[in-house]
Amino acid sequence: MTISLTQEKVKELEKIALQIRRMVVKMVFTAQSGHLGGSLSVAEIISVLYFSELRIDPRNPNWPDRDRLVPSKGHCAPAIYAALALRGFIDPECLTTLRQLDSILQGHPCMTSTPGIDMSTGSLGHGLSIGVGMALGGRLKRSNFLVYVLLGDGELNEGQNWEAAMAATKLSLSNLIAIVDRNRIQLDGPTEEIMPLEPLMEKWKAFNWNTISIDGHSVEEISDSIQWAKENQDRPSVIIANTIKGKGVSFMENTHKWHGRPPTREEYEMAIRELEGEIDE
Amino acid sequence: MEMLGTRDVYGKTLVELGRENENIVVLDADLASSTRTSYFAKEFPHRFFNMGVSEQDLIGTAAGLALAGKLPFVSSFAIFLAGKGWEPIRQSICIPNLDVKLVATHGGITVGEDGASHHSTEDFALMRVLPNMTVICPADGVETEKAIREIVKHRGPTYVRLARPKFPVVLDHTYQFQLGRSxxxxxxxxxxxxxxxxxxxxxxxxxxxxxxxxxxxxxxxxxxxxxxxxxxxxxxxxxxxxxxxxxxxxxxxxxxxxxxxxxxxxxxxxxxxxxxxxxxxxxxxxxxxxxxxxxxxxxxxxxxxxxxxxx
CATH class of the missing domain: 3.40.50.920 (Rossmann fold)
Structure with a gap:
């Protein structure tokens, strides 16, 4: 695999990931509602996608030939909203309105409310099928856009994913890239206790996908694996991004308790101190 | 009395629409020969997608195609489309208000011998309760053709219920179908x-x-x-x-x-x-x-x- 990012770009993407984390914590604290654990685990993935990979245009969010991101794990909406604000799709001021009545930022992604959101999600298990349809549509339209689907690991319990996995290889959708946020924790506890997914790589391989496992907090590995997926022209690719749920805030890491609860003021201040401390280092 | 199969008319009309509008794509879930989307598949093999016996993925794929600018028609039996497909229809078609045409055949109890598992006496209720959804059930083959042509002009989620047996024709060929008008x-x-x-x-x-x-x-x-x-x-x-x-x-x-x-x-x-x-x-x-x-x-x-x- 080739190294695709300069050291300067690596630093920039890491800095943006931290910014996303701070914005996520602030948004969920302000809203007193939202999903921290699974928003913090995808910060590097979102940073690489929005600031290095996606061919998108904030001035023309509905550009027909843009790359698409289907946020299948819709509960990571705060991380995506942060990226949309940093990328100029939405006014950063509106981040304080997350989950409030009349806000353009719904609790889960809503394409009719928020510029830059490519599909409404929230109910788990739908996104990969959407990606299959988009990738197929792109091919029929002779457009060369890429379709990224961001999947949760708990979400893979849903059978529709595996229907879509079969369809994607039947249709040889090489323009489809799935990224699994493998943080190993779902709402009620560890994925391997609630509904074991392992051997996960072998499952995807058995469905005939190009399959790779990476460190989902390394912007270099995320970027390199996406280049690798793009080079594979015969079938869809899946990147299993091994991550830590709640990454970046010590007391939120690796626990299902922070799946869906907001922080108190004290917890919020502790979290921000940790995230700002990391920037100073 | 003239008898026409609403699903037969649907299959033929879809082929005609396919010739007129190259943006139309058709998806089925391993029932193409029964829903008559097989007619379209034969004439436009590259615009027809048999998604296998997987109704949830069928719905999601159609939504994705609509998001990429295509006009998808989706068919299966009424109970499988509206029943198994219900939550994907809600989440991925009605909430984002996408232009997807769901045309179900084998509605009601006139499905006959297959029995309760294949009958659909719930689909009007399931589809009617969804915001953004339009629900149509033609009276006969004449109206089926007019309605299928008309829904192409209407933008938004649409459910059309057709039947297995042939129906007596009650409308004459000059009849004009108007969406939302009795x-x-x-x-x-x-x-x-x-x-x-x-x-x-x-x-x-x-x-x-x-x-x-x-x-x-x-x-x-x-x-x-x-x-x-x-x-x-x-x-x-x-x-x-x-x-x-x-x-x-x-x-x-x-x-x-x-x-x-x-x-x-x-x-x-x-x-x-x-x-x-x-x-x-x-x-x-x-x-x-x-x-x-x-x-x-x-x-x-x-x-x-x-x-x-x-x-």
Whole structure:
């Protein structure tokens, strides 16, 4: 695999990931509602996608030939909203309105409310099928856009994913890239206790996908694996991004308790101190 | 009497539309030969996608195609499309308000011998309750062609329910289908029968029988169940003072409920709802099942008499 990012770009993407984390914590604290654990685990993935990979245009969010991101794990909406604000799709001021009545930022992604959101999600298990349809549509339209689907690991319990996995290889959708946020924790506890997914790589391989496992907090590995997926022209690719749920805030890491609860003021201040401390280092 | 299969007409119309509009793509879930999307598949193999027996993925893929700028028609049996597909239809088609045409065949109990698992007496209720959804059930083959052509012009989630057996043709070829508008097939003074699908024909027969008894019954074809034709219902209630509805669907949540929602809040008059009682289907041939579930014209006549007694 080739190294695709300069050291300067690596630093920039890491800095943006931290910014996303701070914005996520602030948004969920302000809203007193939202999903921290699974928003913090995808910060590097979102940073690489929005600031290095996606061919998108904030001035023309509905550009027909843009790359698409289907946020299948819709509960990571705060991380995506942060990226949309940093990328100029939405006014950063509106981040304080997350989950409030009349806000353009719904609790889960809503394409009719928020510029830059490519599909409404929230109910788990739908996104990969959407990606299959988009990738197929792109091919029929002779457009060369890429379709990224961001999947949760708990979400893979849903059978529709595996229907879509079969369809994607039947249709040889090489323009489809799935990224699994493998943080190993779902709402009620560890994925391997609630509904074991392992051997996960072998499952995807058995469905005939190009399959790779990476460190989902390394912007270099995320970027390199996406280049690798793009080079594979015969079938869809899946990147299993091994991550830590709640990454970046010590007391939120690796626990299902922070799946869906907001922080108190004290917890919020502790979290921000940790995230700002990391920037100073 | 001319008989036409609504699904046969659908299959042929889809091929014609495919020639006129190259943006149309068709998806099926391993029932193409039954839903007649096989006709389209034969002429446009590169615009037809058989997604296998996986209705949830079928719906999601269609949504994705719409998001990429294609116009997808999606077909399966009514219970599998509306039933197994319901939550994906809600999340991935209705919430984002996408232009996807869901055309289900094998609605109701006239599916026949396959029995309860394959009958669909719940699909009107399931589809009608979804915001942004348009719901249509043509009365015959003539209306099927016009409705399928018309929904291409309408933007948004659309559900059309067709049937397995051939239906008697009740509309003449000059009939113009208008989305959201009912069509009065027969004028009458004593009551109005509002029907959909095969029950339009059965109501016309019942009206002839009632006529012999000196009862004058209007018959209205309510092929668009949603958005329902509120002015026509209010007018019927005012003019005839009694409304009977008839559908090949559960008496819960379908046409009868839709009409009752309008009547009770705008123009209260006595109503009688003819449909399948709160029961699952059983095996049998279509004609025998229509009799078994009391959907044939003598039961409509009986219902009309009861209704007039409440006036």
């Amino acid at each position: 069509f009065t097939l027969r004028e009458g003074k004593d009551l109005t029968m509002i029907a959909t699908g095969i029950m339009v024909y059965n109501c016309l027969r019942a009206a002839e029988e009632l006529d012999k008894e000196g009862i004058s019954a209007a018959v209205v074809n309510m092929s668009t169940l949603k958005p329902i034709d509120v002015p026509a219902i209010a007018r019927a209630a005012r003019q005839t003072g009694a409304i009977l509805t008839a559908e090949e669907h559960s008496v819960i949540g379908g046409l009868g409920s839709a009409v009752a929602e309008v009547v009770s809040q705008n123009c209260p008059v006595p109503m009688k709802i003819i449909g399948v009682d709160d029961l699952f289907g059983v095996s049998g041939n279509a004609d025998k099942l229509m009799e078994h579930f009391r959907l044939t014209y003598p039961y409509i006549v009986e219902g009309a008499r009861q209704l007039l007694g409440m006036k």
